[in-house]
Amino acid sequence: MFPTPKLAEFEAFTADPQCKPHLVAIARRIFGKSPLASNVAPLPRGRLFTRFMLAGFATHLALDTLGVRTYEGYPYLAFSLWKPPRVELPPKSDRSALAVRIAILRRLARILDIAISVPTSLDEADAASLAITTALCARSSGMALAISDAGEGQFLLAAPPVRGA
Numbered sequence: 001m002f003p004t005p006k007l008a009e010f011e012a013f014t015a016d017p018q019c020k021p022h023l024v025a026i027a028r029r030i031f032g033k034s035p036l037a038s039n040v041a042p043l044p045r046g047r048l049f050t051r052f053m054l055a056g057f058a059t060h061l062a063l064d065t066l067g068v069r070t071y072e073g074y075p076y077l078a079f080s081l082w083k084p085p086r087v088e089l090p091p092k093s094d095r096s097a098l099a100v101r102i103a104i105l106r107r108l109a110r111i112l113d114i115a116i117s118v119p120t121s122l123d124e125a126d127a128a129s130l131a132i133t134t135a136l137c138a139r140s141s142g143m144a145l146a147i148s149d150a151g152e153g154q155f156l157l158a159a160p161p162v163r164g165a
Contacts, residue, residue, distance in 0.1 A: 010027060010031060013027070014027045014028065030057045030058060030061065031057075072156070073130040073156055073157075073158075074157075075125070075126030075127075075129045075130055076089070076126075077157070078129040078130055078133045078158060079101060079104055079129050081133070081158075081159060081160055082104065082108060082129075082133050082136070082160050083104050084104075084107065087100065087103075087104070088100075089101075089104075092122050097122060098119070098121070098122055098125060101119070101122070101125040101129070102118060102119060102125065104129075105119065105125065105128050105129065105132060108132045108133070108136060109132065111136065111140075112132065112135055112136060112139060114135075116128065116132070130158075133158040133160075134156070134158045136158065136160070137158045137159070137160075140160070143158075143159050144156060144157070144158050144159070145157045145159060
């Protein structure tokens, strides 16, 4: 699953008069009838409530309906935890972002002795990071931590072995 803002942020998105009506309707359908308080803080400029976010929630609900357990993951955190110590992880807006992420994925694939398809986008690299770091935990002395919160959902963190331990 993809990283998402807290539920309170979605309430702020849908309470914003600039939010498109169809997104408000879909959000209310997904999240239920949430009372939108008149004192909802305005969102910072540039924040968007996107179809991408709705697609993630809809996918989660569909899988939940089928009884499939899902977790949310943070690709940037996965790359940060599993990168070599001296490698800087550039933000996605940097031109070198995809190349650095591909190099990290190739290194992790070598550790697992598997072949991977080279991601052609940052989204593909993000998905690969979550899959490959979870596989590494299963094969190494790393650990996978499941964190659950009633209001925020379930999160999975695949952490590498402690260096120097």
